Structures are given as structure tokens and as C-alpha cells.
Amino acid sequence: MTAATAGGLRRFLTDRPPRPERCELCAVTVPEADHRHLVDTERRALVCACTACALLMEQPGAAAGRFRAVPARYLTDPGHRLDERAWEALQIPVGVAFFFRNAALDRLVALYPSPAGATESELEPATWTEVLGGSPLAELLEPDVEALLLRRTDGRCECHLVPIDICYELVGRMRLLWQGFDGGAEARAALDDFFAEVRRQARPVNGAQRL
Numbered sequence: 001m002t003a004a005t006a007g008g009l010r011r012f013l014t015d016r017p018p019r020p021e022r023c024e025l026c027a028v029t030v031p032e033a034d035h036r037h038l039v040d041t042e043r044r045a046l047v048c049a050c051t052a053c054a055l056l057m058e059q060p061g062a063a064a065g066r067f068r069a070v071p072a073r074y075l076t077d078p079g080h081r082l083d084e085r086a087w088e089a090l091q092i093p094v095g096v097a098f099f100f101r102n103a104a105l106d107r108l109v110a111l112y113p114s115p116a117g118a119t120e121s122e123l124e125p126a127t128w129t130e131v132l133g134g135s136p137l138a139e140l141l142e143p144d145v146e147a148l149l150l151r152r153t154d155g156r157c158e159c160h161l162v163p164i165d166i167c168y169e170l171v172g173r174m175r176l177l178w179q180g181f182d183g184g185a186e187a188r189a190a191l192d193d194f195f196a197e198v199r200r201q202a203r204p205v206n207g208a209q210r211l
Contacts, residue, residue, distance in 0.1 A: 082157035
């Protein structure tokens with residue numbers, strides 16, 4: 001084997017540096033851990049964006065409405081309580097779920113983390129109204145870009161309005177860490193940390209303004 005051949009093979013045997021994250025609209029490099037996201041309403045997908053493109057997509061009529069910028073607000077409603085009966089009505093088999101309104105389908109979508117990723121749960125409109133319709137968070141929920149994130153622990157439920165991208169971040173984290181039937185200790189610890197950060201950022205809905 002010649003030195004030139006060995007050098008050529010080495011390119012395929014060594015680890016390549018990770019490709020940088022780029023804005024999917026203008027291709028500029030964006031920070032991997034801290035950049036904006038858009039919802040592509042045609043593909044029903046999240047795309048990475050630089051700050052300039054995200055701000056552009058916040059303007060009415062931008063891109064004919066195809067891309068919607070994911071906002072950064074976190075809200076919570078301390079006065080709204082979900083009891084065990086209400087949670088059972090949602091028919092979610094795990095203790096975490098998120099709900100968002102799909103504008104194109106004109107309906108609410110309910111998803112929960114699982115070893116296979118985000119799993120959809122059928123939800124009747126009447127059930128949604130009965131369980132979550134009494135919270136002002138439901139009225140403030142922006143279609144496609146925000147979600148109501150729920151967790152049931154120790155017989156109580158908490159509900160937060162959050163950017164939808166962090167819900168898919170949670171789904172990916174749970175899929176990576178999931179072990180056994182109930183997720184395992186590592187997944188539960190990650191879930192605790194995730195919700196602790198959500199609670200840290202969330203503002204009470206009373207008096208909260210749209211961002």
C-alpha cells in the first residue's frame with residue numbers, strides 16, 4: 001500500500017468534525033446550543049434560523065405565512081388544577097404530554113414522549129374543553145409554535161405554556177435515555193431537571209402580555 005493510498009483511506013477511518021448548524025433560510029452559521037427555530041407549516045417541521053431570519057418571519061405576511069417564528073415565552077397558571085379524573089380523561093399512558101393547535105388541520109394535536117419518539121394520542125375536542133379549556137393558557141396558545149406542556153407527578157398535575165421546540169427537545173432526550181417499561185432512573189432524573197428549568201423560566205399568566 002502506497003503512502004498516498006494510506007492517506008486516502010485515513011480520511012474515511014478518522015472521525016470527521018461535526019458539521020456546523022446553519023440557518024435553513026440564509027445558510028449562515030448559527031450557535032449549536034442557542035439559536036432560534038421556525039415552524040415550517042407546509043412540512044410540519046422545525047427548522048433552524050438565525051436571529052435576523054427569525055425576526056423577519058415574525059412580521060405579518062412574511063414568506064406568505066409558511067414559516068412561523070417560535071416565541072420564547074414561558075407561562076404558567078398557578079390557579080388551574082388538574083385532578084386524577086381529568087388526567088384519566090386525556091387517555092395519556094405516561095406522565096408527560098404536550099398539546100398544540102395545528103392551524104392547517106384546524107385541530108388540537110396531543111403528543112407524548114415514548115421510546116419511539118413523539119407519539120400522538122387521539123383527543124376529542126369536548127375532552128380538551130373540559131380538561132384544559134378553563135385555563136387562560138388555552139386562550140393564549142399560539143397555533144403551531146406553542147404548546148401546553150403537562151406533567152403528572154405524585155397525584156398532581158402541572159401545566160405550562162412553552163415554545164414548541166422545547167417539547168421536541170424533551171422527546172429527543174427521553175428517546176435517548178429511555179430504558180425499560182417506565183423510562184428508567186436516568187430518564188426520570190432528566191425529566192425532573194427539564195421541568196425545574198421550565199418552572200424557573202415560567203411567569204404567572206395573570207397580567208402576562210404576549211411577547
